[in-house]
Amino acid sequence: EPEVTQTPSHQVTQMGQEVILRCVPISNHLYFYWYRQILGQKVEFLVSFYNNEISEKSEIFDDQFSVERPDGSNFTLKIRSTKLEDSAMYFCASSDVISGYTDTQYFGPGTRLTVL
Amino acid sequence: GESVGLHLPTLSVQEGDNSIINCAYSNSASDYFIWYKQESGKGPQFIIDIRSNMDKRQGQRVTVLLNKTVKHLSLQIAATQPGDSAVYFCAEMYDTGRRALTFGSGTRLQVQP
Numbered sequence: 615e616p617e618v619t620q621t622p623s624h625q626v627t628q629m630g631q632e633v634i635l636r637c638v639p640i641s642n643h644l645y646f647y648w649y650r651q652i653l654g655q656k657v658e659f660l661v662s663f664y665n666n667e668i669s670e671k672s673e674i675f676d677d678q679f680s681v682e683r684p685d686g687s688n689f690t691l692k693i694r695s696t697k698l699e700d701s702a703m704y705f706c707a708s709s710d711v712i713s714g715y716t717d718t719q720y721f722g723p724g725t726r727l728t729v730l
Numbered sequence: 731g732e733s734v735g736l737h738l739p740t741l742s743v744q745e746g747d748n749s750i751i752n753c754a755y756s757n758s759a760s761d762y763f764i765w766y767k768q769e770s771g772k773g774p775q776f777i778i779d780i781r782s783n784m785d786k787r788q789g790q791r792v793t794v795l796l797n798k799t800v801k802h803l804s805l806q807i808a809a810t811q812p813g814d815s816a817v818y819f820c821a822e823m824y825d826t827g828r829r830a831l832t833f834g835s836g837t838r839l840q841v842q843p
Binding site: 618645647649655656657658659662669670672705709718719720721722723724 | 764766771772773774775776779819821828829830831832833834835836
């Protein structure tokens with residue numbers, strides 16, 4: 615069964631450093647997403663991406679964040695200058711579009727980001 | 731305001747019993763609702779979804795009920811098994827033009843053997 619994969623599973627970084635979280639969405643999907651979950655809290659939407667551009671972003675997704683689809687299979691989230699409060703699980707998701715209807719978003723296993 | 735919330739943070743059931751997990755939402759414009767299961771250290775796993783033009787949908791051992799009058803969503807799990815132990819989230823999508831999911835705070839289901 616196709617699944618979303620993410621690397622690394624755990625990333626530890628120093629405050630102020632740049633990190634890149636990587637995702638391989640399900641191959642025939644067209645929409646890609648990043649969500650985050652701070653420990654013990656809700657899953658929060660960050661950004662959605664379609665047709666090589668951001669289609670929607672939340673207020674969390676400020677100028678320190680960026681997304682990219684560098685090739686036909688990868689989807690990345692870059693955090694330019696990490697802060698302590700960026701420590702969280704980051705989930706990638708993807709979905710297809712069938713006949714114009716929203717399709718299910720399938721989530722990856724997540725990357726745990728720890729900022730020291 | 732717009733919110734998705736859960737009535738109970740923890741639900742404990744006996745193996746073999748049926749489980750009912752509830753969720754309230756406040757945005758009457760929400761078009762699509764999903765239940766996800768999250769096991770420790772893993773990402774949300776899709777269980778079942780329902781669109782606003784339906785009031786019931788069934789899957790394998792799971793049923794989702796939508797009551798738009800009182801803005802209430804429930805997930806019923808039949809014959810609960812130890813493997814069902816997890817945190818369950820409801821999520822809503824306001825409309826198909828905005829694909830961001832808004833998640834509730836989660837209910838932990840504990841299945842007692």
